[in-house]
Amino acid sequence: xxxxxxxxxxxxxxxxxxxxxxxxxxxxxxxxxxxxxxxxxxxxxxxxxxxxxxxxxxxxxxxxxxxxxxxxxxxxxxxxxxxxxxxxxxxxxxxxxxxxxxxxxxxxxxxxxxxxxxxxxxxxxxxxxxxxxxxxxxxxxxxxxxxxxxxxxxxxxxxxxxxxxxxxxxxxxxxxxxxxxxxxxxxxxxxxxxxxxxxxxxxxxxxxxxxxxxxxxxxxxxxxxxxxxxxxxxxxxxxxxxxxxxxxxxxxxxxxxxxx
Ligand code: NAD
Numbered sequence: 001x002x003x004x005x006x007x008x009x010x011x012x013x014x015x016x017x018x019x020x021x022x023x024x025x026x027x028x029x030x031x032x033x034x035x036x037x038x039x040x041x042x043x044x045x046x047x048x049x050x051x052x053x054x055x056x057x058x059x060x061x062x063x064x065x066x067x068x069x070x071x072x073x074x075x076x077x078x079x080x081x082x083x084x085x086x087x088x089x090x091x092x093x094x095x096x097x098x099x100x101x102x103x104x105x106x107x108x109x110x111x112x113x114x115x116x117x118x119x120x121x122x123x124x125x126x127x128x129x130x131x132x133x134x135x136x137x138x139x140x141x142x143x144x145x146x147x148x149x150x151x152x153x154x155x156x157x158x159x160x161x162x163x164x165x166x167x168x169x170x171x172x173x174x175x176x177x178x179x180x181x182x183x184x185x186x187x188x189x190x191x192x193x194x195x196x197x198x199x200x201x202x203x204x205x206x207x208x209x210x211x212x213x214x215x216x217x218x219x220x221x222x223x224x225x226x227x228x229x230x231x232x233x234x235x236x237x238x239x240x241x242x243x244x245x246x247x248x249x250x251x252x253x254x255x256x257x258x259x260x
Contacts, residue, residue, distance in 0.1 A: 002239055003028035006081040008074065010064060010121060011091025013037040015190030016140060018045065019228020020088055020235045025049045027236045030056040032077050034064075035091060056081060064091045064117035065109065074124035084128040086239050089118040089162075090140040094192055096151040096199075107154045114158035115165075122169055122180070135178035136239045139166050140231070143186050143254045149219075163250050170248030179247050181238055186254030187216060189225040222255030 007024045011017040013035030021031050033046055042059055049057040058080060062073035078084050092114045095106040118139055129135025144152060145159035162182060169180040187193055193215075201211035216223045231253060237243055238251075252258050 001027045005029045005085040006083045007086035008032040008077055009088040009090055011035045013042050016188055016228045016231055017090040020232040023232025023236050025053040025055045030081050032058045032060055034060045034062055065112045067120040070120040071124040078128050084125045086136045087121055087125040088138050089121050094155055098151055099153050102153055110154035111158050115161045118162050129178050133177055137180040138235050138238050139182045141182040141184050143184050143257050145184055146258050167248040174247055181246055182250045183234055184250050184252045185226045185231060186220045186257040187225050219257050220255040224255055226253050
């Protein structure tokens with residue numbers, strides 16, 4: 001379905017980004033992986049995607065806190081693979097603390113990676129999409145782009161910002177075949193959430209399994225984690241012709257979290 005398309009997925013060495021990259025590749029897109037991690041492991045994932053899906057896969061180590069590196073990643077992709085058709089803004093970090101204790105440098109890095117990098121990526125990618133007259137921008141926001149939780153000031157502020165930015169970009173390109181939408185997952189079992197499960201287990205003196213159940217029970221009525229594969233399938237759908245008129249949407253995949 002996406003044969004001949006080129007997709008950049010930020011923060012795709014782990015978790016949701018990797019799940020989305022694999023689904024886009026399975027649908028035929030060439031992909032650019034990005035993110036941090038062990039060099040040999042990243043290379044194994046990159047070459048594995050090429051072998052498994054018969055597509056081209058590249059890797060960019062661009063740091064999402066650095067606007068010049070984001071632009072270089074986008075322009076190098078266009079030069080090497082001929083286009084930037086799909087941009088998945090996914091890289092993200094978390095830190096939890098009450099506002100009064102929230103370290104200012106954590107605020108700055110969360111805003112930089114979770115919000116400003118989305119702007120810089122879109123600004124760099126849009127000219128390539130506009131030149132071709134086609135594009136898909138998918139921002140991995142969160143339920144925390146729609147509702148808040150305690151102790152997540154920077155994350156909630158950044159994700160609400162991402163949803164606002166998504167709407168602006170959708171409107172600015174509304175008459176073209178370029179769409180911009182946000183996906184808002186609830187709990188997904190990735191390293192980002194595993195840290196919160198471990199902290200909950202340690203704080204309350206409960207097992208990891210009990211901490212998982214507690215985490216889900218508090219917010220997610222389905223009591224099931226959303227999976228990276230499910231989010232990848234949604235990204236493939238949003239990249240398809242069937243989704244051409246979905247513009248500026250914030251699509252929840254949250255087991256009922258925001259329906260309550
Ligand atoms: P993760 O920790 O598994 O993966 C994060 C990825 O971002 C990794 O590849 C990491 O290397 C990369 N990254 C971090 N800092 C970077 C930087 N400065 N430059 C480049 N890459 C960087 O996390 P995840 O849970 O897969 O989260 C991915 C996205 O999904 C985030 O935006 C997160 O906010 C969002 N999200 C996650 C959940 C969840 O429950 N896990 C829920 C809603 C939204």
